[in-house]
Amino acid sequence: MVAISHDTVRALEWVDDTLRLLDQRLLPGQEVYVDCNDASSVATAIADMVVRGAPAIGIAAAYGAAFAARDAWRNHAESWQKQMMQGLEELRCSRPTAVNLAWALQRMHKLAMTLPAAADPWPQMLAEAHAVHEEDVAANRRMGRSGAALIHSGSGVLTHCNTGSLATGGLGTALGVIRTAWADGRISRVFADETRPWLQGSRLTAWELAADGIPVDLLVDGAGAALMRSGAVDWVIVGADRIAANGDVANKIGTYSAALCARQHGVRFMVVAPTSTIDMQLADGEQIPIESRGAEEVLAAGGQRVAPVAEGVGAWNPVFDVTPAELVDVIVTEVGVVHGPDAESMARLFE
Known part of the structure; x- marks a missing residue:
């Protein structure tokens, strides 16, 4: 097997006690970094989509929680564990669907509650945030190898949204599989869908694949069915923002459509996500909260209005949809692969 060489992009970096985020709103035209030095600035970066992608959001939140503990200690040393809760709550409210956010904050809060009330929590909290980051990098590589092993030589693949280094701490989830399989x-x-309305496929996925020397063909979201019918695609490979206990998958809007088309045309459907994305407390996808965003994202493109400014012209703009488990052929995680996911097989994953 060939070593992974297509792995040069990083969306999050820790530099001089600062969380440095590549501003994904400006790609591919500009490479600008946003520096975050407290919990509030991290929460704003998450809410405003400077950083996005469930694993990357979780990593950013972990650093934000470390900032919250540090600042609470500096301002209220005698009650820092109580005072840090305000920062954690601000982070928790920044994006409601990605379960990695809540997972990372719970992990950081649990650690904080075990630390001595009379000692500076910053070193231990920062070390834990670094651990969250490093574990994601390692998990990406394990998922990449496991997913790539399922792909036969000469395959064509279609991906939706962005699931690479820009959405994680390292190689990526779905794009990590694609990078690994390409190297092999x-x-x-x-192929990559454009992914309206934020165009993560064309702006981000195409940008990072090009940066790593992997050619990609873009298509409008509505062209996926025709592409699959042509026989050019063997796998649809996507990530996830939350997976329920029965294997239902919440991911970027348009994923459900891709899964339906894949099933119709005999194309296999792979979801790649770390176990931190799986919410075993939710029985099925009906319980997953679906975030909605402003109508302007649909009524305009790149800041230019594309819909008429007229009474009665609005927009429905859910950020995610839920793909039922029966449309998913395989879920790839860092601890194992689930074929034909259902409640029983998902439970076995955690045994």
């Missing part, structure tokens, strides 16, 4: 010579062509 298993993939012949990569």
